[in-house]
Amino acid sequence: MYRKWLSLIAFSLAALPALAADYTPSYTVLRSVAIYDVKPGGGYVEDVTEDLRVNTQAGVDDLSQYPIQFSTSQQSVEVLSAYTVSAAGKKIPVGKAGILQQQSSESANAPMFDDSKVMNVIFPALSAGAKVHVHFRRVVREPLFPGVFALQEYYSRNEDRESSDLVVHLPRSMTLQVEAIDVQGGEVTPIRPGYRSWHWQAGRNAAQAPESDAISEADYSPRIALSTLSGYDELARAYAARATSKAIVTPYLRQLADGITQGLTEPRAQAEALYRWVSNNIRYVAIYFGVGGVVPHDAEAVARALYGDCKDHVTLYQALLAAKGIKSSPVLINADQGWWLSRVAVPTGTFNHAINYLPQWNLFVDTTAQLAPFGILPDTEAGKTALVVDDGSGKSSLVKLPISSPQQDRVRIDSNLSLQPDGSLKGSSVISLAGVYDVMARSALSSIPPGGESEAAGKLLASRGLQGSGTLILGNMYDLSKPFGYRADLSLPDYVDLAGPTAVVLPTGGDSVVGLAAFVSWGGVQPGRRTPIMLDNGYYEETATLQLPAGIDVLALPRAVRTDSPLGSYVSDYRRVGHAVQVRRVLVLKDNAPVLTPERYPLLHQLVHAVARDLRAQILLQPAN
Incomplete structure (x- = not known):
């Protein structure tokens, strides 16, 4: 969803496309x-x-x-x-x-x-x-x-x-x-x-x-699919015939699996431990089907080399699971931003990536995502039709992968801000994440080199039009055993002039790569579109407490907002608590397909406009009499 926001070093808004009349290919x-x-x-x-x-x-x-x-x-x-x-x-x-x-x-x-x-x-x-x-x-x-x-x-x-x-x-x-x-x-x-x-x-x-x-051009451009395969079941059998023997459990792999799961007796805990080991230790080399072939290498060879492509990851994880008596199956999917699936069974093009399916828990996992917690798929895989080679019954099946939801995919930002007597603003935000937003944040923040946290925070603030400094206190992004979160500190000198009546706009979420400010910057920029785009469901909640200096009173608070949309809803609330102002904002996107059509795009534009307007809401202050 936030493809444009995953680079912390070069934050820049994507240029708007040229008008068709002015466009020269x-x-x-x-x-x-x-x-x-x-x-x-x-x-x-x-x-x-x-x-x-x-x-x-x-x-x-x-x-x-x-x-x-x-x-x-x-x-x-x-x-x-x-x-x-x-x-x-x-x-x-x-x-x-x-x-x-x-x-x-x-x-x-x-x-x-x-x-x-x-x-x-x-x-x-x-x-x-x-x-x-x-x-x-x-x-x-x-x-x-x-x-x-x-x-x-x-x-x-x-x-x-x-x-x-x-x-x-x-x-x-x-x-x-x-x-x-x-x-x-x-x-x-x-x-x-x-x-x-x-x-x-x-x-x-x-x-x-x-x-x-835009999503993949193959989804909406003229296209042709050809195959001599009779259907997807034959494709699954053909893949299994070439791949199954590569997942043989050798003594080396059995010993490796035992060492990784030492002390764990529950099968799901073992499966998660093996997943984390493959994610963290097997370097992923992106070789798509059709270039690197469709035959994986022997699982033991992958384990010893410590790198492999997607089908090698799948085969190694399958073998390690088998060593602990846990059944799994390869799953063929499209890893790009393409959702169209031809009725013709084409091995490549439609499918260019492989992940694992664990039928015991009806769970799909992708060890190549590397920064995705167990059971969480990247948003580019959400809602896609995938081919499960063995669904647990010995037969193949075409299935829809899970889509994001407000229950699982969440962003919470709690900010404590303090307006200083000289008009500067200082504060700290605690960012808690779950689901696809956990993956997005890990992916974005993993690009920050050690020691570059302050520079990255400054660029994040600058991307929101804020002048100041800050730093990011990051957790271990590669620890997939627990949800990811981090803290962001900021300092904005000369933020407002308190000598007379003034207005304060809270920089809520200004230090997050996946908060409401990022949602506004990414979505609904144009009033209309010709091409579909991705849309992630999710739950965003941002709270902020603004402590006021002595001698400064609140003249007026912004009005509460409630916006309902076929895509979801947005609410905000402003209130005085002692000598502080508390703000709560909640955006819910639910029950949406992972691809938003051009016909429904104006709904996103309207919702983004409502959120953006509220993020600009001003708290009016004045010196006390």
Whole structure:
């Protein structure tokens, strides 16, 4: 939800998207043709030709390199032609020195577990008005699953495009399941005897200006899903056939599990201890399906290497649980901000990540989240349809993952503030968190280097328009055995002038990355949207006590606020208690799907406006007579 607020070092508001009439896309796809010639075993030859035009200087950066990623053990890539046509019409070929094979970033981080490479085509003499051409061929010798061909492609509505074509040739011995949305075409005359052929086209698309915080473009752009799998049950069986043997409990793993759970007799406590060990000790290397393959490494090898990708995490945790007699199953999901699930069972694209399911407690866990407490999933996984390989009955099932709720996902900030006789403001806030907000705060604050707590606090204050200093007193963010919380101290010199009547706006939540101020800064910035965004449910409660100096009286308090919305509710209350003012604010977001549609977005805009207006409410003060 707060994607823009998770960097403490570079807090900056995302720029509003340009008006459509003023928007110039950085480049235009003049022509894109991808042809897949599938072999009976599921391998295929992919032939791609693309012609693109540079429109702006940003386009020069976008198109200066054309990366082609591939697995050296399963695939080979050959660049057949590549050249630039300058704005003046001069053709400049890409020489051999301009085609570089490099190790992928994923492979560099996990050389033992990944063999992915990148073929980079570097185009010369680029400027606005130039065109680039590339034609390459990728040979896939071994499919991800034996005998299976599958593909998912989308054509971004944010991309300026003249034409895109997708052609598939498939042996008649294979049956192709198809779902095509907002594209033209279908089955055509076959290329050769014994084959069937399909041709789809995504025609002219005038690029839309991108909107910040949008979910995956694949959810709302023209798209095609293809697979020779009969359905998701066959996909689950295919994954299990390749992965189950990797979770064998060896003597080493049994001894490791026993050591981690020493002194624990309850199965759930053992499961949690094993979860924390994998989360804290196995470095996560993000290698998505389709790049690192779908076959995990042996659980013992992962335990000894102390790193692995998502399926390696799943396999190791599965084996450690099995060593204690606890059943679990891999779960295939989408880890990105995409919620669309095709009716066609595509192993990659739709699913690019794996987590664990513990049927004994109907619990889903993701050890790759690293900073997520046991049983809490990151918000990017909430409400997604996932494929449980074994739901506990020996069968697979498609399930909806839990969504956030006010009961589980909570933010509480209690602030004690003191207005000094010289008009400065000092105070301290205690922040308590649960659920997805616990995960968000840990993730955000973990980026602060030791000794950088004061600088981070200052930047948090500055991001709210407050001038002053502060510090953060953080707990152990990697201790997943208890809820996370921290304290924030602030000092704002010359906050108000007390020489006469004045107004005070309380900086409630100004020192939190997930409080009401962050909600206002993130949500509802534009009055309307074209694209969906994420929305987390939750319960926010912020209290503040403002102690007044002697000789200063309250002239007037803001009125109480109550706002009801189809998305939830917001209330606030202001009262005098002795020589202090107490404020309580509560925001509840409930029963919302994890994706907010453009049609419902104005509801968020209205609710954010109500909260923002109340956060600016002024307490009127005056010197005592």
